[in-house]
Amino acid sequence: MHKFDVIIIGAGSAGLSALREVRKRTDNFVLINDGPWGTTCARVGCMPSKLLIEAANAFHRRFNFGEFGIMGADQLELDGKKVLQRLRRLRDDFVTSTLKITNDLGERAISGRARILSPDQVMVNGEKLSAHKIIIATGSRPVVPKNWLNLGKRLLTTDTLFELDTLPKSIAVIGMGPVGLEMIQALSRLGVHVTGFGFRSSVGGISDPFINQTAVKLLSEEFPLYLGSKASVAINPDNNVLTVRAENIEIEVDSVLAALGRQPNIDDIGLDTLDVPLDEKGLPSVNPITLQIADLPVFLAGDANQRLPLLHEAADDGHIAGLNTTSEELIYFKRRVPLAIVFADPNIAVVGQSFHSLEHENIQIGEVSFSNQGRARSAQSNRGALRVYAAANDGRLLGAEMCAPAGEHFAHLLALAIDQSLSVWDLLRIPFYHPVLEEGLRTALRNLASKLPACSKSDLAACDSFNSEALD
Ligand SMILES: Cc1cc2nc3c(=O)[nH]c(=O)nc-3n(C[C@H](O)[C@H](O)[C@H](O)COP(=O)(O)OP(=O)(O)OC[C@H]3O[C@@H](n4cnc5c(N)ncnc54)[C@H](O)[C@@H]3O)c2cc1C
Numbered sequence: 001m002h003k004f005d006v007i008i009i010g011a012g013s014a015g016l017s018a019l020r021e022v023r024k025r026t027d028n029f030v031l032i033n034d035g036p037w038g039t040t041c042a043r044v045g046c047m048p049s050k051l052l053i054e055a056a057n058a059f060h061r062r063f064n065f066g067e068f069g070i071m072g073a074d075q076l077e078l079d080g081k082k083v084l085q086r087l088r089r090l091r092d093d094f095v096t097s098t099l100k101i102t103n104d105l106g107e108r109a110i111s112g113r114a115r116i117l118s119p120d121q122v123m124v125n126g127e128k129l130s131a132h133k134i135i136i137a138t139g140s141r142p143v144v145p146k147n148w149l150n151l152g153k154r155l156l157t158t159d160t161l162f163e164l165d166t167l168p169k170s171i172a173v174i175g176m177g178p179v180g181l182e183m184i185q186a187l188s189r190l191g192v193h194v195t196g197f198g199f200r201s202s203v204g205g206i207s208d209p210f211i212n213q214t215a216v217k218l219l220s221e222e223f224p225l226y227l228g229s230k231a232s233v234a235i236n237p238d239n240n241v242l243t244v245r246a247e248n249i250e251i252e253v254d255s256v257l258a259a260l261g262r263q264p265n266i267d268d269i270g271l272d273t274l275d276v277p278l279d280e281k282g283l284p285s286v287n288p289i290t291l292q293i294a295d296l297p298v299f300l301a302g303d304a305n306q307r308l309p310l311l312h313e314a315a316d317d318g319h320i321a322g323l324n325t326t327s328e329e330l331i332y333f334k335r336r337v338p339l340a341i342v343f344a345d346p347n348i349a350v351v352g353q354s355f356h357s358l359e360h361e362n363i364q365i366g367e368v369s370f371s372n373q374g375r376a377r378s379a380q381s382n383r384g385a386l387r388v389y390a391a392a393n394d395g396r397l398l399g400a401e402m403c404a405p406a407g408e409h410f411a412h413l414l415a416l417a418i419d420q421s422l423s424v425w426d427l428l429r430i431p432f433y434h435p436v437l438e439e440g441l442r443t444a445l446r447n448l449a450s451k452l453p454a455c456s457k458s459d460l461a462a463c464d465s466f467n468s469e470a471l472d
C-alpha cells in the first residue's frame with residue numbers, strides 16, 4: 001500500500017498554511033477537505049463579517065454629518081439587498097484567492113469527509129490511505145442547540161446570515177462574544193431592529209471590569225442589551241410567532257442569530273482511535289509549541305484544537321504542524337504575544353496578558369478615557385477607554401485591554417512592545433506626533449509611570465555624552 005509522507009485533513013487557513021510548508025519539502029502528500037473549499041475565514045468568517053461592518057459604519061457616519069455642517073443626511077437611504085450583494089461579490093473574490101492555492105494539486109486534493117483509523121491511517125470516500133504523519137485541521141462550526149432547529153430558516157448563524165437576499169426587519173442576537181457583538185452592531189447600524197442577549201456580564205472577550213463597563217455602556221446607547229442570563233427561543237406553531245426569553249424580558253422577532261460560540265469539528269474524526277485521554281469535549285491534550293498529540297505522529301491545528309480560535313493563530317498552528325510533519329526532529333516554537341481584536345466601534349482589544357490572568361499579580365495599571373482626547377474629538381470618535389498593565393517592580397509592559405477608537409492599531413503597537421519586553425519608559429521614549437490618537441495611549445502610559453517607582457523625571461532619555469570630547 002502506498003504510504004504518503006503527510007495527510008492534511010481540512011483545507012482551511014490552518015490546513016493551507018500547513019500545505020505551504022509541507023509542499024516545500026515533499027510531493028508525497030494529500031490534502032482532504034469536506035464541504036466547500038475556500039476557508040471559513042474567507043467564506044463565512046473574518047471577511048464577510050468585516051464587509052458587513054464596513055457598510056454599516058459607512059451608513060452610521062451620517063449621524064455625525066450635521067455636527068460637521070454637512071446637511072441632508074436624513075435623506076440617505078440604505079439598500080439592504082445591495083449591501084449584501086457587494087458583500088458577496090467581494091467575499092467571492094477572497095474565496096477565489098484562497099482557491100488558487102490548491103488549484104494545481106490535482107489528485108493530491110480530495111473532496112470528502114476524512115476519519116482517522118489509527119495514527120497512520122485515514123479513511124476517505126471508502127478508501128484507506130496510509131501516511132507517516134497526519135495533520136488534523138478540521139476547524140469549527142457554530143453551536144446550535146438541537147431544540148432551536150425547529151425555527152427553520154428564521155434561525156441564522158454566520159454560516160447563513162451572509163446568504164440572505166435582504167436584511168431582516170428584526171433580529172435577536174444571542175451570545176455577546178466577538179461574533180455576536182460584531183454582527184449586532186453592524187445589523188443595528190444597517191437599520192435592523194436588534195436586541196442583544198448575553199449569558200455573561202462581559203462582552204467581546206473583555207476581562208477588565210472597567211473596560212467592560214465602558215463597552216457595555218457605549219453599546220447600550222445604540223441598542224438594547226440584556227446581559228447576565230441565558231436566553232431561550234420558542235416558536236408558536238399556531239401563529240408562527242418567534243419569541244426570545246431571558247430572565248426579565250420577552251420579545252417577538254423575525255429571526256434569531258445564534259452566536260453561542262463555536263465547537264471543534266472533531267466529533268467523528270476518529271480521535272478515539274488514537275488511544276490517548278480525551279477531555280469532556282472529546283479533545284486530546286495538544287502541545288501548543290509543537291501541535292503534536294502526545295508522542296503520536298498526529299498533529300492538531302487551528303480552531304479544531306480550540307486553543308485560540310483566531311485566524312493568525314490558525315495560520316501559525318498550520319505552519320508549526322507543517323514543519324513538524326516534514327522535519328527530522330520536532331521543532332519547538334515560541335508562540336506570539338496573544339492578540340484579540342473585536343471590530344466593534346470603538347474597537348475592543350485584549351493584548352498580551354489579560355486583566356483576568358494578571359488579577360493576582362503585582363501589577364500597576366495606567367488608564368485613559370478618550371472622551372476628551374483632542375484628535376478623537378475632532379473626528380467625533382471620542383468614546384472609550386484603554387487600560388495598560390505593567391509589572392509593579394520594573395515597569396515591564398504585560399498587557400492591555402481597551403474599547404477605544406482605532407484600538408486595532410494600539411493593540412498592535414502594544415503587542416510589539418510586549419514582545420520586545422519593553423518597559424513603560426521604553427515605550428514613552430518613542431516620538432508621539434501631534435495631534436494623533438496615540439497621544440491617548442501616551443496619557444495611559446504616563447499615568448502608569450506615575451504609579452511606578454520613579455525612574456526618570458522625563459520621557460526623554462538623558463544624553464550621557466554631554467561631556468564627551470566630540471561635544472567639547
Ligand atoms: C463570523 C466570524 C468572524 C471571524 N472574524 C475573525 C477575525 O476578524 N479575525 C480573526 O483572527 N479570526 C476571526 N474568526 C475566526 C477565524 O475565522 C478562524 O479562527 C479560522 O478561520 C480557523 O481556521 P481553521 O483552518 O482552523 O478552520 P476552517 O477554515 O474552518 O477549515 C477547516 C476545514 O476542514 C474541513 N473539515 C471539517 N471536518 C472535516 C473532515 N472530517 N474531513 C475533511 N475535512 C473536514 C471543513 O469543512 C473546513 O473546510 C472569525 C470567525 C467567524 C465565524
Ligand SMILES: NC(=O)c1ccc[n+]([C@@H]2O[C@H](COP(=O)([O-])OP(=O)(O)OC[C@H]3O[C@@H](n4cnc5c(N)ncnc54)[C@H](O)[C@@H]3O)[C@@H](O)[C@H]2O)c1
Binds near residue numbers: 179180200232262
Ligand atoms: N474579530 C475577531 O477576531 C473575531 C470575530 C468573530 C469571531 N472570532 C472568533 O470566533 C470565536 C467564536 O466567537 P463567538 O462569539 O461565537 O463565541 P464565544 O464563545 O466567544 O461567545 C459566545 C457567547 O455566547 C454566550 N451564550 C451561549 N449560550 C447563550 C444563551 N443561551 N443565551 C445567552 N448567551 C449565551 C456565551 O456565554 C458566550 O459569552 C471567538 O472565540 C473568536 O476567537 C473572532
